[in-house]
Amino acid sequence: MLHIINKSPFERDNLDSCLRHAGPGSTILFIEDGVYAAMNGTTMADKINEAMGDLTFRVLGEDLEARGIVDKVMDGVERIDYAGFVDLVTESDKVQSWM
Amino acid sequence: MNDEQIIKQFMYVNRRAPHGTIYAQESLEVVLIGAAFDQDVSVAFIDDGVYQLVKGQDTKKAEVKNFSNAYRALEDYDVEKLYVEQESLESRGLSESDLIVDVQMKSADEIKQLMEEQDVLLTF
Numbered sequence: 001m002l003h004i005i006n007k008s009p010f011e012r013d014n015l016d017s018c019l020r021h022a023g024p025g026s027t028i029l030f031i032e033d034g035v036y037a038a039m040n041g042t043t044m045a046d047k048i049n050e051a052m053g054d055l056t057f058r059v060l061g062e063d064l065e066a067r068g069i070v071d072k073v074m075d076g077v078e079r080i081d082y083a084g085f086v087d088l089v090t091e092s093d094k095v096q097s098w099m
Numbered sequence: 100m101n102d103e104q105i106i107k108q109f110m111y112v113n114r115r116a117p118h119g120t121i122y123a124q125e126s127l128e129v130v131l132i133g134a135a136f137d138q139d140v141s142v143a144f145i146d147d148g149v150y151q152l153v154k155g156q157d158t159k160k161a162e163v164k165n166f167s168n169a170y171r172a173l174e175d176y177d178v179e180k181l182y183v184e185q186e187s188l189e190s191r192g193l194s195e196s197d198l199i200v201d202v203q204m205k206s207a208d209e210i211k212q213l214m215e216e217q218d219v220l221l222t223f
Contacts, residue, residue, distance in 0.1 A: 070155075
């Protein structure tokens with residue numbers, strides 16, 4: 001399943017809840033303000049690192065660029081573009097958007 | 100003394116990230132408008148508001164407005180007191196060198212004290 005996170009993890013608990021509920025093999029994609037979760041050195045980074053065994057993490061490059069944090073993405077979170085976003089959605093059996 | 104000569108201390112408190120919602124952009128508009136009234140203005144960046152000042156924002160592909168350069172123009176409007184909360188910056192993996200403008204770093208306790216000193220607080 002593809003999980004989409006579009007809110008800052010420091011403002012909402014969307015990502016926390018998603019990490020508790022995402023099944024093994026799921027992909028989590030950060031878009032919009034969700035991309036702040038993909039940064040190095042934050043208080044969220046450990047939680048994401050711990051989840052990397054079971055989950056795959058992706059981040060939307062266009063939204064990283066808009067926020068000036070392209071060079072601050074943590075290892076293990078792969079950057080994709082809008083076309084990759086479309087591919088990810090079409091390849092996924094289900095999509096859950098954590099609004 | 101008439102009302103027009105009374106100068107109050109205004110603090111604008113920014114606590115939202117720049118592009119996901121309209122709060123940051125609206126706050127900046129209000130600060131720039133308010134600057135025309137010759138008040139004692141300061142702007143505090145706390146919580147996700149610190150993201151507003153991150154340098155290198157390039158919004159072309161995301162197709163949203165890049166208003167981050169406008170923070171550098173604030174001093175031209177005599178808005179020179181920009182406070183950034185240390186704890187908010189550090190917990191987000193950022194440091195002062197990541198910011199687009201010169202700011203005064205403040206602890207949460209110091210921000211609290213500054214808030215107490217204000218006449219008017221507007222939070223976005």
